[in-house]
Amino acid sequence: MRFHASLVSLACMFAAVVSAQQPPAASDPVPVPQNPPPAPPVLPQPAVPARPAPPFTLQVDPKFPNIQIQRGDPDLPQTGNGGASASFDGTGRVGRPVEFRVTVMGAIRLIEPPQIPEVEGLTFQSAGRSIMGNGITVHRFIVIPSRPGTFIVPSFEYVAGGRNITIPQSRLEVAEAQPGEARYQPLASMIEMPKRDFYVGETIAARILFIETPDESPTYIQNVSKTSGSVVFRVENMHRSVEVDINGTKRRAIAKPVQITPMKDGETEVGCQVIVHVQKRDISGLGRGFAMQVQSTIDVPPARFRVLALPKDGRLPGFTGAIGEFALSAPKLSGTEVEMGEPITLAISLTGEGNLTGVSAPELPADNPDWQTFKPTTDFASPNDEAAPLLATKTFTYTLIPKRVTARGTPAIPFSYFDPVKAKFVDITIPPQPVKVTPSTEPIAAAGTASTPAEKAKEVEEAAGPKPIEPALTGLAESPGLWRPGLRPALWSQGFLAAQIAPLLVLGGLWAWRKRREHLAANPQIIRRRKARAAARVALGDARSAARRGDQDAFLAASTLAIREAAAPLDSTQATSLTQEEILRILRDDERASQTAKSIFESAEAHRYGVNGAVKPDKLMPDLEHTLARLTAKA
């Protein structure tokens, strides 16, 4: 059910859109609909009569069939060219603004606002323009009627973008203000300054105030330009929101700080013109409650004050134009001891409120016999204090060179300023600062003793000291020196890096050798075993030789020696001391080896005593080798 309801509402909306976009059939004026759209709800205000809805027509431009232009009054002759219109937003009341709109069609850039012809009793004020789609530009004006009646704004020509446009005339009905109704109160503005007389050259901290009213409120200050007054008018970049006391009432305002420096004495009037963005609240006065942001050019009421010339009497030495209230800081010397001829710096700072930016440094007397002086440097710093906008510090740095060792201190520097509040000059002379001057270590010329130009030149030359020796090209090298194959230091050669490994290898080898020696010393059986194996191998070789020759005696002697040598590491005695029983005990777990050893030992014993048994060395060799292998494995 809900889905069907949505479909129905969508269909209705689509139909409405299609009907709204359908162009009219002709460009002729279309009859006014009998039921115009309802006006926005208006709060009941019995004091203000309801305004009758103005009759209007809809005209369609053939170039822009979708655009319908509202004409002002069908009773009045229309002189427009079909591309422009002018109309008031309803009727007006004396003292209350009413909006006047000039609408221009066409895809051209309409930058210039139209110049509205003067109409006695109406004040026009531009309120900006709106550029809409399809090349429509609407110029808005705020109109304030000063009397009741019917006003006609005549048709006028308007050249914009190289095109002549005729703006049709329009009519405004103005009624008397309702009893008790307040007149429209535009933004109030003023230049706020201290209330006293000022002096030529003095910098005055002032501010331009834009004070809000029930009808208008300032939002942003775009530009300030001086319109009158023989003054230097310097405007600060920022502005701030402040609260001011107007006849005992606290009002919000926007303040733009300015610094005013009078240039001439006498009565002075300073005015300025300011472009301000203003928010207009409820311009109709009917409580409709809408606000409108407009850019207004406001002529601020001029400030009048008296400017006096600085008094000629009582002027003190060292006055360089400083007007205000200042304090001098303690002078700072770069050193308290200086060699004659060497420079030293003296820095002084002047802090206070006044025209510090234009104050130049007090000058030192040029003919000082003890000191050579130079033009000082200056440095300016401002803390940007809101409460004291003129507060700043100016530092003067002097470079001084002592000419005599008799100088005991820096020269006094006369300095003074004019206090505009006390109306008198104030002395702030910089006192001498104690300095110890020591004789120069560099030879200096004895000035003034030369009588002839040649002597003077010589003196100057001597005073300049020894001339620096200019370098010169030297002689040739007589011998080439040691030849080398390249310039690259050995550090980058691979050979050098490889050579660094050689000592490491030597040390490693020595360490391994040392460790082996220690190991063998701790384990003597290793050496004994190796010796036994070697001796057994030699005896076995002898036995093989004897077997090949068929020499039984030699075979038996070599065989017994081989068995004894192989068994020696298994016993604590020497090889030659081992008996048959001891060897058989060692080989008791191997029958073959045991029988071989027994046979060899017994045959050898028999041969020793002349009994020649039937020993066949060829057949005994494998058994002998097996026996030796067993003994070696056991060792």
Next chain:
Amino acid sequence: MKSFLQLLLVFICSTAFAETPDERFEKATTAMSDGDYGEAAYQLRELVSEGKYSHGSLHNLGIAEWKVVRPGHAILAWERANMLNPHNANTAANLAFARKKGELQTPVLSWYESYSAWLAPDVWLIAASVGLWGGVFLLTLPRLLGMRRADWHQGAAAILLAAFLLTIPALFGLSRRGSLGVALEDSTGLRLTPTRDGEELVTLPAGELARVEKERGNYLYVRAEGDRAGWVRREEFQRIWALK
């Protein structure tokens, strides 16, 4: 076989008639005495191209190049001669002369680079090797050889190891000085990019020293005093210690 014999003959002839470095040096010296600096420069350049370097030949090459108005090459030769023999007053004086004449910026060396310039690079390397390995051997050999370690062993080892430690900053300085090179041509352009049409940011006068920071193709990125940096072509700039 015949061609081999021909080649052998050519080799024998070429070696028999090739000039020794000393002979070339003598020819160059004679040419300079006669005022023929072009010939002298040619002979000494030939020695360099053959890879034969000595302090005397480089010193004289610098003078010859200066005389034939090639200040960049002259300063390069003197820098190289100074590297081989840092205590030669004549070479140092010529370098000072050339820098004064050309109003060149004197390169600021760090303390370890200045320290490494007290001795020739090879001397530092030999000192480092002898110090390190001598100290290590003196400390370890008596024990490895089963000898009793004597007091002098330890004293000498301490001295040698201390000498090695003293060479470490110099070795570091040497490695840093290896990036120094000389702009050979006047108005050597430092380019924004390592390309032929790269925008020239600033130019270096002939003989100005700069450090090579990176390389790309035929270009070197160098930085001179005052942070003047950019890409230069290899043929416009040469390291003092020809590493390659």
